Structures are given as structure tokens and as C-alpha cells.
Amino acid sequence: MIRALAARNLSARQKSNIRKIAYRLGGYVRRPVEVLVEDVVLQDNARTFLQIGANDGYLSDPLNLAIFRHKLTGTFVEPQANYYRELQRTYRDFPGMVFLQYAVAENNGAMTMYTLDCSSGRLPGWAHGVGTLSREQIEKFGDQIANIDAYIRASEVHCVTVADLLDCAAHRDPDIIVVDAEGFDHVILSQFDFAKLSTKLVIYENESMAEKDAADLTQRLEAGGFAIFEAGQDTIALKRDTETFRRKPAADSKAA
Numbered sequence: 001m002i003r004a005l006a007a008r009n010l011s012a013r014q015k016s017n018i019r020k021i022a023y024r025l026g027g028y029v030r031r032p033v034e035v036l037v038e039d040v041v042l043q044d045n046a047r048t049f050l051q052i053g054a055n056d057g058y059l060s061d062p063l064n065l066a067i068f069r070h071k072l073t074g075t076f077v078e079p080q081a082n083y084y085r086e087l088q089r090t091y092r093d094f095p096g097m098v099f100l101q102y103a104v105a106e107n108n109g110a111m112t113m114y115t116l117d118c119s120s121g122r123l124p125g126w127a128h129g130v131g132t133l134s135r136e137q138i139e140k141f142g143d144q145i146a147n148i149d150a151y152i153r154a155s156e157v158h159c160v161t162v163a164d165l166l167d168c169a170a171h172r173d174p175d176i177i178v179v180d181a182e183g184f185d186h187v188i189l190s191q192f193d194f195a196k197l198s199t200k201l202v203i204y205e206n207e208s209m210a211e212k213d214a215a216d217l218t219q220r221l222e223a224g225g226f227a228i229f230e231a232g233q234d235t236i237a238l239k240r241d242t243e244t245f246r247r248k249p250a251a252d253s254k255a256a
């Protein structure tokens with residue numbers, strides 16, 4: 001109870017610093033995806049990133065620990081105003097960062113984003129991270145949240161395509177790409193030409209994708225030289241020509 005209360009009263013930046021210290025002292029066990037990110041940083045000299053759907057920069061974030069430890073540089077994309085402000089505070093004074101308050105879609109323009117109002121304190125922690133451009137997608141959480149319609153909020157956000165996003169990004173060809181867009185991951189990732197990028201690692205979720213979209217994305221990434229495997233709730237695409245891939249045990253990678 002005390003730990004939960006403390007967590008609610010700490011900022012994302014404070015929690016990030018505590019996690020960095022806890023890891024250094026042996027008190028934090030990294031998730032598989034965090035291990036992989038650090039491997040690519042240390043073994044393949046990955047230093048740049050693009051993160052779409054960054055939330056506050058801390059919540060379930062695969063890059064946070066590596067950024068705090070290794071000072072990676074890159075672009076954060078987050079359309080929700082409250083999380084966008086918190087994201088800027090999380091990485092305040094970090095050099096080489098670009099913050100963009102956009103959603104990413106097939107076309108430029110305004111769209112409606114659906115989120116869950118967590119101000120009552122009654123919703124689970126993960127509910128803070130489920131902003132989506134699809135009302136149908138957010139309604140799926142009704143099997144875990146009673147009377148979910150009472151918590152759904154709608155707001156207008158500005159959308160850009162990947163091509164326009166990259167024009168504003170810190171790096172047009174980032175080493176690491178992370179997408180967490182609650183059902184729109186395929187729409188976003190299918191806009192990248194992975195055959196022309198030197199990106200080493202792509203992290204996304206496919207649990208909300210239609211089977212055909214997941215298969216299409218796998219095909220696109222494999223054609224770009226990536227191996228696909230699972231790491232907890234994340235789907236990973238790791239470039240086959242990286243040192244990290246060469247060192248990864250076959251049984252661990254479960255590469256497709």
C-alpha cells in the first residue's frame with residue numbers, strides 16, 4: 001500500500017531516476033525487451049530512436065532505462081496533452097531530444113482520440129496507457145473494466161503521416177523504433193520502408209492487430225532484413241546483421 005501511494009505521488013522523472021539507481025544496485029530486474037534494448041546499445045552502438053506513443057516516458061516504457069543510463073537521443077511522439085507535458089518533464093535537460101505532440105495516421109489532419117479518465121483512482125495502472133484513435137479498440141477493455149463507457153473520453157488530436165513526422169524528427173533513420181499505438185501499430189509501421197533504413201531494432205505490439213495485418217507487417221520487416229520474435233507482451237524485429245542477433249541463442253530468440 002505504501003509503495004503504491006508513493007508511486008502515485010512521484011513524477012515519471014523521479015520514478016525513472018529511482019529505477020536507474022535500483023538497477024545499478026541490483027534491485028531492479030529488467031524486462032526482456034529492456035535487456036534487448038541495452039544489448040543493441042552496447043553491442044551495436046545504437047544511439048538514436050523514434051518512439052511513437054511515448055505516454056509519460058516511464059509507464060511500461062522499453063527505452064526509459066537505456067535513455068537514462070546511456071543518454072540516447074531521439075524523438076518522442078505523444079498526442080495526449082497531459083502525457084506530452086509529463087514526457088517533457090521526464091526528459092527535461094536531456095540533450096538531443098525532440099518532442100512532437102501528434103498522433104500518426106494514414107493522412108494528415110484532425111482525428112478523435114479516445115482515452116480512459118483515470119482521475120478517480122479506480123482504474124488499474126495500465127489504463128493510463130491505452131489512448132487510441134479507435135473507440136472500438138478502447139471498448140475491448142470492457143471485459144476488464146466494469147461500466148467502461150463512463151470512463152471513456154474523446155478529444156481531437158492532430159495527425160501526421162510517417163513521412164511528415166520524419167521531416168520533424170531528430171533523426172530520419174533512427175537505430176531503434178518503438179510504436180505503441182493501441183491498434184494502429186500496423187497503420188504506422190506499414191508506412192516505413194525498412195529496406196532503406198539502417199534501423200537495428202523495432203518494438204511494437206500485435207495483440208490488437210488483425211491476423212492479416214500482423215502477417216503483412218511480419219512480411220515487410222522480414223523483407224527488410226529483420227527476424228521476428230516475442231519478448232513478453234512485445235513483438236520484436238531485430239536486424240539479422242546485428243551483433244546482438246548473432247549472439248542471441250536460437251532457443252531464446254524464437255525467430256520467425
